[in-house]
Amino acid sequence: MNRMFNIVKRKFREQSRSVMFYAIGLLAYAWMIIAIFPLFSEDLMMEEYLSVLPEELLAMLGVEDMASMSTIEGFLTLEYLGIFFILILTFFVASSAGSTIAGAIEKRTIDFQLSQPITRMQLLLSEAFVTIAYTVGLVIFNSVAMILLSRLHNVELCASGVLAFTVLASGMMLSIYGIAIVFSSFLKSRSSVMTTTIFLVLAMHIFQSLTIFVERLQDYERTTLFYMYKPEEILRTAQLDLTHMFIFILVFLLGLASAIFVFQRKNLS
Secondary structure (H helix, E strand, C coil): CHHHHHHHHHHHHHHHHHHHHHHHHHHHHHHHHHHHHHHHHHCCCHHHHHHHCCHHHHHHCCCCCCHHHHCHHHHHHHHHHCCHHHHHHHHHHHHHHHHHHHHHHHCCCHHHHHCCCCCHHHHHHHHHHHHHHHHHHHHHHHHHHHHHHHHHCCCCCCHHHHHHHHHHHHHHHHHHHHHHHHHHHHCCCHHHHHHHHHHHHHHHHHHHHHHHHCHHHHHHHHHCHHHCCCHHHHHHHCCCCHHHHHHHHHHHHHHHHHHHHHHHHCCCC
């Protein structure tokens, strides 16, 4: 247990600088969107702007309808939380997961790590713990920033809705990490893990958007993670679907267990 603690401590230290840059990026993006909203909502050209936006674009960005764009929940979803926030964190999650197995084998550091009296499973769980902690920490940081920035710019954003969104987004990112760590267990490089994970997330998002306005695909709307990720609705109602949260956690646990299974049997030579 002490050896796992040492790995966790080292990993926290190694990733602290990159996490700080991600936090600054999230803060800057959230600040820009929230600061713009009061000006945008008072603009006489707003209705004209909304009227020319295609319904397909709104669907792809996670906005329920045209009218919701005039609310802070809809605006945040369209401009930030719908996909851009998820992509930013996916870069971090995929990069960290890719470094755990595929990247370590690629850089030939895995032999040194396993030369210590620690099992492969302990090594993977230690690094997974750090990634999960930092990921949830970034989600919480973003939520606190949104609340404070909304107060600063006199925007009414429900604190309980933001709290519910924090839980929802954490579950979403845990499930994406579960997928990324599986890719890391059998792909050959960190970059390939990042590329594959980001491509899959984008593909799921696009497919989920298509199910909204392509009748032939509507029967498959429940097949992606984005069906359960609806930031506008959760910010407005503060109502979590526990079934969706269970599925997020299940995807994460299955992914982590699968990665351990493959890593335990992987030939590192």
